[in-house]
Amino acid sequence: MEAIILQILNGLDKGSAYALIALGLTLIFGTLGVVNFAHGALFMIGAFCAVTLSRLFTLSHEVPVPGEVDFLGNPKMENIPYIYDILGEATGATIIDWAVPLSILFAIPVMMLIGVIMERGLIKHFYNRPHADQILVTFGLAIVLQEVIKYFYGANPIPTPAPDAFRGSFDFGAALGFDPNLIIYPYWRIIYFAFAAVIIGAVFAFLQFTTFGMVVRAGMADRETVQLLGINIDKRFTIMFGLAAAVAGLAGVMYTPINSPNYHMGMDFLVLSFVVVVVGGMGSLPGAVLAGFLLGILESFASMGAVLEVLPGLNQIIIYLVAIIILLTRPRGLMGRKGVMED
Amino acid sequence: MLGLDKKDLRLFIIVVAISMLAPFILNPFPEGSAMAQFNAGYPDLMQRFVIFGILAIGFNILFGLTGYLSFGHAAFLGVGSYGAIWMMKLVSLNVIPAIIMAVIVAGIFALMVGYVSLRRSGIYFSILTLAFAQMSYALAYSVLTPITGGETGLQIKPADRPILSNLQDGEIGRANLFGMDMRSSYEMEIGSWLFTFNAGYYIAAVVMILAFYLSIRIFRSPFGTMLRAVKSNQTRMYYTGLNARPYTLAAFVISGMYAGLAGGLLVAMDTQVGPERMFWTASGEVVLMTILGGAGTLIGPVLGAGFIKYMENIISKINKATLESWFAFMPDGLEDLIITLVYPFVGKGWHLTLGLLFMLVVIFLPGGLVEGGQRIKGLFSRKKAEDKKPEAGQSTPAE
Numbered sequence: 001m002e003a004i005i006l007q008i009l010n011g012l013d014k015g016s017a018y019a020l021i022a023l024g025l026t027l028i029f030g031t032l033g034v035v036n037f038a039h040g041a042l043f044m045i046g047a048f049c050a051v052t053l054s055r056l057f058t059l060s061h062e063v064p065v066p067g068e069v070d071f072l073g074n075p076k077m078e079n080i081p082y083i084y085d086i087l088g089e090a091t092g093a094t095i096i097d098w099a100v101p102l103s104i105l106f107a108i109p110v111m112m113l114i115g116v117i118m119e120r121g122l123i124k125h126f127y128n129r130p131h132a133d134q135i136l137v138t139f140g141l142a143i144v145l146q147e148v149i150k151y152f153y154g155a156n157p158i159p160t161p162a163p164d165a166f167r168g169s170f171d172f173g174a175a176l177g178f179d180p181n182l183i184i185y186p187y188w189r190i191i192y193f194a195f196a197a198v199i200i201g202a203v204f205a206f207l208q209f210t211t212f213g214m215v216v217r218a219g220m221a222d223r224e225t226v227q228l229l230g231i232n233i234d235k236r237f238t239i240m241f242g243l244a245a246a247v248a249g250l251a252g253v254m255y256t257p258i259n260s261p262n263y264h265m266g267m268d269f270l271v272l273s274f275v276v277v278v279v280g281g282m283g284s285l286p287g288a289v290l291a292g293f294l295l296g297i298l299e300s301f302a303s304m305g306a307v308l309e310v311l312p313g314l315n316q317i318i319i320y321l322v323a324i325i326i327l328l329t330r331p332r333g334l335m336g337r338k339g340v341m342e343d
Numbered sequence: 344m345l346g347l348d349k350k351d352l353r354l355f356i357i358v359v360a361i362s363m364l365a366p367f368i369l370n371p372f373p374e375g376s377a378m379a380q381f382n383a384g385y386p387d388l389m390q391r392f393v394i395f396g397i398l399a400i401g402f403n404i405l406f407g408l409t410g411y412l413s414f415g416h417a418a419f420l421g422v423g424s425y426g427a428i429w430m431m432k433l434v435s436l437n438v439i440p441a442i443i444m445a446v447i448v449a450g451i452f453a454l455m456v457g458y459v460s461l462r463r464s465g466i467y468f469s470i471l472t473l474a475f476a477q478m479s480y481a482l483a484y485s486v487l488t489p490i491t492g493g494e495t496g497l498q499i500k501p502a503d504r505p506i507l508s509n510l511q512d513g514e515i516g517r518a519n520l521f522g523m524d525m526r527s528s529y530e531m532e533i534g535s536w537l538f539t540f541n542a543g544y545y546i547a548a549v550v551m552i553l554a555f556y557l558s559i560r561i562f563r564s565p566f567g568t569m570l571r572a573v574k575s576n577q578t579r580m581y582y583t584g585l586n587a588r589p590y591t592l593a594a595f596v597i598s599g600m601y602a603g604l605a606g607g608l609l610v611a612m613d614t615q616v617g618p619e620r621m622f623w624t625a626s627g628e629v630v631l632m633t634i635l636g637g638a639g640t641l642i643g644p645v646l647g648a649g650f651i652k653y654m655e656n657i658i659s660k661i662n663k664a665t666l667e668s669w670f671a672f673m674p675d676g677l678e679d680l681i682i683t684l685v686y687p688f689v690g691k692g693w694h695l696t697l698g699l700l701f702m703l704v705v706i707f708l709p710g711g712l713v714e715g716g717q718r719i720k721g722l723f724s725r726k727k728a729e730d731k732k733p734e735a736g737q738s739t740p741a742e
Contacts, residue, residue, distance in 0.1 A: 024563055036464055052482070075483045087739060107398065110615065122702075124704075129709075131465060131466055132410075132412045133705055133709060135412070135466070135469070136630065136634055136701070136705045137702055137705040137706060139627060139630075139701075140698050140699070140701035140705060141698070141702060141703035142698075143694055143695075143697065143698030143701070144695060144698035144699055144702065146694075146698075147692060147694045147698060148695065149689050151692060151695070194358035257550070268391075271473065271477060271623055274470060274473075275470060275473075275474060276465060278466075284675070311486045312484055312485075312486045313486030313487075316478075316481035316482065316484070316485050316486075317477075317478040317481050317482060318480045320474035320475070320477055320481075321478065323471075323474050324459065324471060324475070325461060327467055327471055328459065328463075331463060331467070332460075
């Protein structure tokens with residue numbers, strides 16, 4: 001029992017990342033009909049937004065420490081972040097500590113902007129081209145974005161810690177009435193899951209309860225009719241692309257404390273997220289979320305010691321295996337809509 | 344002649360001539376000159392030109408003709424490589440059985456993957472092939488370590504004693520063709536030029552020519568026409584009472600066997616395999632080569648493969664010092680500016696150049712280099728319409 005709960009919990013954080021990326025992917029697919037292979041790169045750029053912000057906060061200058069000298073007799077120098085000078089030491093330290101959550105505010109406009117530029121600058125020209133061309137051009141774009149990040153930030157992972165308050169683990173077992181120390185779960189992963197749930201909820205609420213969302217849903221169902229009604233659907237779809245980019249970016253920002261970001265993290269997630277989208281059903285938002293969590297949890301179950309003893313290597317292939325089975329038995333995916341990407 | 348019409352024969356003869364004279368053609372700059380680093384006429388690189396050419400030719404039979412975009416083609420290359428190295432480790436160091444084994448293993452694997460994947464088309468097919476390739480990669484990396492050597496891969500070790508070879512004690516086996524070592528080369532010096540004729544290269548080149556010939560025959564055969572029908576309108580094909588599946592499956596298996604052939608040759612040239620050969624970026628590279636050259640054309644994939652491998656080797660070798668020596672004639676400020684601007688694109692940054700180039704090709708030249716060549720040709724000739732080759736159409740995948 002404890003083991004099962006632990007594996008479900010372990011699956012949740014990866015599942016959250018899959019779900020968020022897959023949500024953005026399927027949003028783009030459902031609105032614009034574009035298969036975006038550069039979506040993983042957006043996730044990666046989001047993570048590097050957090051890196052950039054925490055680097056900006058820690059930009060520092062040297063000041064002599066009063067009353068101390070180093071071994072050569074020169075005044076001892078110390079690095080003081082500029083932010084200490086501006087906001088005072090206590091506030092400054094707190095801000096540096098909270099760099100990752102604060103990056104959310106920074107990442108939203110940046111990612112929206114990147115998304116809109118991408119859509120207007122490149123994707124727009126590919127609406128009427130075959131899906132293969134869309135895949136290829138966004139694949140090229142993903143390589144370019146990845147290499148640009150690599151050029152500026154280097155190839156090594158950059159550790160970006162969570163705020164002090166969220167370090168350490170929460171004893172989940174004790175809270176549920178099991179023995180203490182059985183189910184221990186890092187705080188940040190709880191935060192990540194909660195964050196993902198909020199974002200997913202917000203996207204659904206936005207689509208469901210706002211006029212804008214209603215128009216977008218109408219556009220997804222029948223683009224031509226919406227256009228005939230005199231609504232500029234292209235503009236709204238562009239904004240949706242920006243929104244999808246922001247969702248991927250936020251997923252990346254919050255993922256940095258779990259895994260130190262490096263330039264190829266996007267690609268690693270992209271392949272899996274694509275599988276998630278296809279399993280969930282192309283163009284189905286609830287399907288993407290469901291499949292994301294499902295596959296995340298399945299992956300974590302497959303990596304249990306007991307399972308690996310019987311079927312070694314299952315954790316490596318479980319997602320693909322499930323995808324193959326689902327695609328062959330339910331061709332439209334778990335919750336695919338009729339008429340989307342049919343043969 | 345050879346069952347080819349005049350135009351194809353001309354193309355075929357050009358390919359034969361270029362691949363036979365490659366050591367000369369690829370070494371246009373004298374040894375030791377500043378441009379010598381642009382020479383591509385060394386065995387290792389030439390071998391890769393033709394081997395990846397074979398891979399791309401095979402991929403093109405699937406993608407170019409049927410429009411099915413496989414994103415897992417590297418898996419067949421990898422499986423073929425493993426088959427070949429085991430043949431060399433256990434049976435014979437002669438490359439021919441190894442290559443035959445590679446083709447058979449890859450063919451069987453392609454049959455299994457194709458049988459399942461071809462139930463779906465469009466992007467679902469791409470994802471299914473990708474899933475199979477990633478699964479093979481993950482398994483080769485972890486559980487199948489006893490067979491695949493895991494992360495370190497497989498090499499021919501001093502302890503390997505193939506049944507059909509008479510190695511001395513302590514002698515490490517080397518790939519050969521009836522006693523001719525793959526690595527043996529003949530070097531010819533003319534003035535300050537140095538040309539290398541490598542046994543391995545010529546064997547690979549002959550195989551490539553055969554593969555190319557076969558692909559021309561497939562393109563021009565009724566079977567090839569049937570594959571084009573799959574691409575242009577599958578529904579209509581069904582209505583005329585034809586089942587597309589056997590044709591696409593055959594194309595898939597042929598294409599997988601080509602990949603296996605390339606994998607076997609890679610092992611024959613350089614007796615080692617690692618699982619990274621099956622990683623999905625490797626599959627992406629094949630797609631890149633084919634698109635860059637021109638999918639659906641005969642010569643395109645070979646051009647694309649050569650182009651990408653050349654870029655990979657030559658551009659990634661350029662470093663800051665090289666750039667400084669090139670732009671030394673400029674005034675200092677300008678020189679620094681240009682070097683700063685160019686530097687991110689060369690050396691380690693060659694992937695950036697590749698990505699950009701790839702995007703530009705997909706955006707502006709969907710027909711790849713072949714279409715580019717035809718457009719340039721069209722500029723200079725008045726009879727534009729007549730010059731267009733029928734096969735040089737833009738690629739549209741099956742939906």
